[in-house]
Amino acid sequence: MHLHPPPDSILFLGHFHPLLVHLPIGMITALAAMEIAARFARFKNAAASAGLILALAAPLAVLTAACGWLLSLAGGYDEDLLAWHKWLGTGTALAAVMTGLLFWRGNVAAYRTSLFGTVILVTAAGHLGGSLTHGSNYLTEYAPAPLKKLFGLPSAAPGAGPVVAPADWRRQPVFAGVIGPIFKNKCTACHGPEKSKGGLRLDSYAAMMKGGEDGLVVSPGNDAQSPLLQRPLLPVDADDHMPPVGKPQLTAGELAVLKWWIAAGAPETNSLASLQPPPEILAALAAR
Ligand code: HEC
Known part of the structure; x- marks a missing residue:
């Protein structure tokens, strides 16, 4: 398939995706950690700024997903992996917005459920995003041999050149x-x-x-x-x-x-x- 490269302005915005993406990921996981910590008396105020964090994280998640869609127009990615990543990323952005709305309406139980759902989505989307950019074996390529064996991975590092x-x-x-x-x-x-x-x-x-x-x-x-x-x-x-x-x-x-x-x-x-x-x-x- 011959894809015409999209206009520079689209790619310019799209290239912000890999930069922006770390912000909502960090904020959402940090918020989940704070909510867990807040269950212990010693850290009972840990999640006091949840509203502020959500007010930043939800719009950032939407912006990140939008830049990601623009970046995907550049093409040259594995299509299946890209499709999964796109929908999980879009799902993450929607889930972040929903979490924010539920918090704002004071619906505590639903807010927490939605927050942890968002964490799961962002983890899956982030993992596929990493596979798209670095290749699916990036994380495990240089894992110690016993660990590779445990997870049934090929033993030679594929990027390490000829093993002869x-x-x-x-x-x-x-x-x-x-x-x-x-x-x-x-x-x-x-x-x-x-x-x-x-x-x-x-x-x-x-x-x-x-x-x-x-x-x-x-x-x-x-x-x-x-x-x-x-x-x-x-x-x-x-x-x-x-x-x-x-x-x-x-x-x-x-x-x-x-x-x-x-x-x-x-x-x-x-x-x-x-x-x-x-x-x-x-x-x-x-x-x-
Ligand atoms: C970081 C990514 C990246 C790496 C690494 C890379 N390339 Fe490319 N390559 C591209 C992109 C993007 C294009 C398409 C844009 C263009 O034609 O310049 C391309 C296009 C090409 C093309 C033209 C294909 C065509 O018919 O349009 C050749 C030939 C090529 N690369 C050779 C190489 C060789 C040889 C290496 C390793 C020594 C290499 N590339 C490493 C990103 C990369």
């Missing part, structure tokens, strides 16, 4: 062993299963070969005609530069490897050894 001994990557298929791991570290957070910015995925050879919204990104044997290399080679402040400013950049060694690989015909399964890279490429790979 240096002697072995020369015999691995070049894409899986050398090129894929570079993308995994620097590109697939935006060009992967959860987000495919510019319609491009770099998490497999086949997906890479399909290209993005602007067409093919690799022209085997012709590195000058391959946006996959040319975009990272642009000056960092150029609009089309990849990865975008502020994100981890490709190193000179990685750029050299990518250039060599495309010039060699961008093969998938040939082993590195069989492609006989020149010494400077081997040195760049060994330096990883």
Whole structure:
């Protein structure tokens, strides 16, 4: 699907979503904690400012959800995850407003129920929001091995590059062993299963070969005609530069490897050894 990017003004407001979102989350969870604390004699006044907190949190939740809708127009997110996140986020905003109204009407029991309902919604919405931005394995990627086992998670950190001994990557298929791991570290957070910015995925050879919204990104044997290399080679402040400013950049060694690989015909399964890279490429790979 080719999405036309929405106007800058929409994206400008949309980009406030990740900033604003922390305010209602913090206020709502803090208020719930205060209400629990207020049940103990020692903290009986803990929730005295509930009205003020709600008067801030409810409008902020609505504003945050509105900016989130604008941000979603930018596209490039996993559609199912995005749909869930949108509705849970909208639900959170509505629940926050309802909590405020119930408090204001002095309906204490209903107010408390609604407050804790809002906490559940905001937790679910926040979790999905985190998965959308960072990938669903972000939280657990570097968890200690026993913890991963406990929750049935894959044991190797997927972002940690090839888990093969240096002697072995020369015999691995070049894409899986050398090129894929570079993308995994620097590109697939935006060009992967959860987000495919510019319609491009770099998490497999086949997906890479399909290209993005602007067409093919690799022209085997012709590195000058391959946006996959040319975009990272642009000056960092150029609009089309990849990865975008502020994100981890490709190193000179990685750029050299990518250039060599495309010039060699961008093969998938040939082993590195069989492609006989020149010494400077081997040195760049060994330096990883
Ligand atoms: C922080 C997010 C992010 C990261 C990381 C990132 N990109 Fe992108 N990329 C984008 C966005 C957004 C677009 C679409 C806008 C554009 O074309 O500039 C895009 C578009 C592209 C395109 C053009 C696709 C098309 O057909 O329109 C290429 C090629 C590309 N990226 C390569 C890369 C490479 C290679 C890396 C890793 C070295 C990378 N990107 C890392 C966000 C990212």
